[in-house]
Structures are given as C-alpha cells and as structure tokens.
Amino acid sequence: MIGVNKWFGDFHVLKDIELTVRAGERVVICGPSGSGKSTVVRCINRLEAHETGLIRVDGIELTDDARSVAAIRSEVGMVFQQFNLFPHLTVLENLMLGPMKARGLSRADAEARARRYLDRVRIPEQADKRPGRLSGGQQQRVAIARSLCMEPKVMLFDEPTSALDPEMISEVLDVMVELAEDGMTMVVVTHEMGFARKVADKMVFMDAGEIVETGPPETFFANPSSERCRTFLGQILHH
C-alpha cells in the first residue's frame, strides 16, 4: 500500500497509509477504536474502496476494474469479527460454496477439501450442523476454514476474537498460531498482544487514520518511540 487515502464523507479515515507485507510475513495492526485499522484491512480486498494511492497484492494493482478486484479476492482470505457464516447452510456447505462456485471444483473434490480444513481447525464432527448450533469459538474456526478452502496466499483477520467470550478466544488464537507456523502470510487486526508477541514479524500502531509506528515486536513492546503508542500499550497491557 502506497500513499493510500480514504474519506467517509468529510471524515479522513486513512491518511497516507504506507504498508508493505512480504510473503510469509505476519503483520499485526493495533490501535484505539476508530483509528482506521479495520478500514486498512477492508481496503486490501476492496470491501472498501480507497480514493487515492496504490494498493498492490501479489503484483496485481487494485483498481475499479472488476477483474482486478476478482483476481485479488481470489488470493486474499478474510475472517470477520462477526464470523458472517451463512446460517441457512451446514458447516460443510459453508466451506464448499466458494470452491464449487468460484473455483469450479466438483462436489466430491470440494467436500474432500472442506473436510481437510475442518480437521485442521479441529472440528470435523460439526460438519453437518448449522452454524447457529455452534459456539462462537467454533463458528470463528469454521469461518477460518471457509477462507482456507479458497487456498489464499494472504489471510486478513479483522478483530477475529473481539466478539468471543473470553474462554473461547484461545481456541481461535491456537488455530491462528498454527496457521502462522505453517508460513501463511497474515495481516491481523487485534488487541490480543500475547498473540502478537508470539507470531508477529511486524507490529503496526495506528491512531486517527495514520500509521504512527511500525517495528519488530521486540522493540515495539519494550521501547515504543511515540507517546501515543506508549499510552495505548499502557492502557491495554495493564488494566
């Protein structure tokens, strides 16, 4: 992302965002609410359109052209705060829909792939239930598996644990840690600093639509250079 700007009406949500994520890199974005961190992630796969600047994913520039949007979305998986599973389909059908309709896989291939990723998020036994019957943590793991079924090169996580009860957060984070260990490129918006310490290659702190500070987690946590970042970390680490 080079010099990306975005406005919601008169409100300048993103100000000259510069962010590079290399293949295999894990980037964690944090910051106070309303700082624009979710918007950054949503711009990467065009759920929001940026107004100026350049966004390039795997060599493809993101423009208004529907083909570039489709090409980038096929490389980028996304996990939402509210899971956004399809309530009228079973877990298995949720996972098979994308591979069958967007990738043209046969039913049998799509089902085999879906079961493989359900195993990976450790809920194979829930395959035939509807999402409404699952706990929040299970639903979010299904959502992660649904994204993985598209075999993306990059996974975006938009506050994946913020809607979960505390006891379910770790089961989702465990899956994400494993994903990171397998070498997935990840951009994660989260307040889970324990997770960030464990997996992040790069920390990004945003406030008021700007990237205030970027750095490797060791220096980021031990010795943040900006006052705003220090205050924020103080608030979320010792409450």
Added chain:
Amino acid sequence: MGRMRTPVALLLPFLLLAGCASSSTWGWYVVNPMTPAGWTNLKFLMNGMGATILISLIAAAISIGLGLVVALPGLSHRRWLRILNRIYVEFVRSIPLLPMLFWVFYGLPLVFRAMGLNIPIDPFWGAIITLAISDSAFTAEIYRAGIQSIAKGQTEAAQTIGLNYVQTMRHVILPQAIRRILPPLANQFIYIVKMSAFASVIGMQELTRRANELVVTEYRPLEIYSFLILEYLVLVLVISAGVRWLERRMGADERG
C-alpha cells in the same frame, strides 16, 4: 383434529345463515345439491373455480419473477437504476386495478396494432397480465425489504470467497431473504385471488362471473353471492394452510 378447528369456526357464520333457510328471506334451493336444478346450478358456479385458480397461479408466478427483476435495480449502488425502480414501483402502484384491466384489455391491442403487431388479448391473458403487473410493484417492495434485512456481512463474506453478484444472490442472500418474505408474499397471493374477481367484468368465466350470470337467471342474489363468498373463503383458507406448512418446513430447515 385440532388443526381443523379454525376453518370450521370460520364457516360457522355461514352455517348459521343457512339455518334460516325456512324463512322467506332465504331460498337455498337454488344451490341445494339434493335437487337436480340445485345441483346443476352448483356445478355451474363451481366450474368457475378452475379459471380463478389458474389465473391467480399464473399471475402470482409472473409477479414473483417480475417482482425480483424490478427489486434488484432498486438495491443497486447506481443511482439511475434505483430511479428506474422507483418510477416503476410508484407508477404501477398508483393505478387502480379496474382501470388498468380496461386499459390492458381494450387499449393494449390497439397499441400493438399501431406497432404493426397482431396480438389479440383474450379475457384470460388480459386478467393475468393486469394482475401480474399490478402485483409486481408490491412484490418488488417486499423483495427489497427482505434483501435489505439480510446483514451486509453476508454479502461481504460471499465476496471474500470469490462469489460474483449473481452467485451471491442465488446461494447466499435470496435463500435467507425468501424465508423472511414468505408471509408477505402469501398475503399478496391471497390479494391476487380476490382481485381476480375483476376479471368477471371483461367476460372471464371465473367464480364471480358465474355467480353474476346465475343471479340474472335465478334472481337469488343473497344465496348465490353468499355461496360465492364461501368459495373464496375456502380458496384462501387452503392457501393459508399451504403457506403455514411451507413456513414450518423452512423454519425447521433453518434451525436444524
């Protein structure tokens, strides 16, 4: 047996009225199935049932398809498409059914002829076209409300797994919306069945027309129109029961 209680209770007023058959006001003999003349009259009246059902079914089917076609532009982010939707809905919704029926039946063939086309419009298709178009403005609004009620996150999730617009609608949004709009759609179907009575004025041999014709020969309007109302009541009750059965099935599907 419990499920039968409501229809029977609804029929009660008519049974009570029928009980007055002995008084001079009522002459139920016109539709008494025990007498040959009554039985002939009864068959004559009920023979309109097929046409009423067929007109209503075809008109409803067209309206359900057309309503979706009209609704989708109304949900577009393109302004001119939304304006197109508004014009159609506001215009069609404002035309009373009877004038529209006259326009379609007597006027539309002239429009066709001016265009060099020879398309005759018989009462059957005249009624269907009118009912379908008139109703489509309402079904379009029902669809719009139903689709808008599905959370935005559903569309976003569908987009992130690579589905295009048509796939998103077909596999994610409409299956969820349809469950919510089934009750208002059923309402519209009942409305169509009742409005199909207007087809009698352009000579369509449906329930109301048959009743009108029999009244002219028998001069027993009270009995014959009472029986006519009973016929519509039965039709609508059957539809209601069918819709409730559908809703239960779909509801079970959602929870399962």
